[in-house]
Amino acid sequence: MTSEAPGLWPPSGPEIVFLLLGLVALGSALMVVTTRQLVHAALWLVVCFGALAGGYLVLTAEFVAWVQVLIYVGAIVVLLLFGIMLTRAPIGRSADLDSGNRWAAGLVAVSTAALLVSVVVAGFGAAYTPLEPGRGSAEELGSSIFRTWVLPFEALSVLLLAALIGAIVLSRTDIKGRE
């Protein structure tokens, strides 16, 4: 797996593309957690998920990339925007989006980042794999899901149904508890 690995620097063409996409994703994720406008946070989330989908494409995981675009960008962000509208959030700038413990939160986040980055650099610093196109195509993944992973797939569909019913019960106001 680590045969004839080229040096870490300079990065090759796909690695440069991936690093640029990763920079976009990280920058927009920072905007999501620091912006003062609620709607802008949702829109920066779209940028972040789109950049990650591009990263999946570079990593030859095409099907996952399209599922990411469809479900995350298409469904989840729209759902979050619905939530923002339905809770009558202020549309403009609002000063009270951050809680008082943001310095503690920043400290925890920086130490988490330092810990994780040092561990993965120590563990996978030399790991290298050449990219082979086609390993993440819909055909490969579909045959894998419907042959090997068909039982978790069905269990997941039941879970989705349960979540759907739960969301309906929680959000309807005319369903009363037992007296």
Added chain:
Amino acid sequence: MHVVYPVVVSALLFSIGVYGVLARRNAILVLMSVELMLNAVNLNLVVFDVWLKDRLHSGQVLTLFVIVIAAAEVGLGLAIVLALFRNRRSIDVDRLRDLSERDAPAEDRS
């Protein structure tokens, strides 16, 4: 592709999500930060699947499952947030202190 590049990006993305969960007051922003953390995990899964050349594609299939679970989670989470908003007229997680042992600090009490 060196494995270390995507893995480091995913670690940084995860810690940005941690910061968002801890520092934000609005419950919807907390949900968005949870999505960021789930995406970091997804990137990790895809990278390790590509690196290990798994014949069963367990990494990418698990990524799809995580995406589906994230969709279910955000649907339920928003339903809970909406129920909260109907009952309290506020989704500020710092003010929802019914289960807290300590009283709220004086400036937050309202």
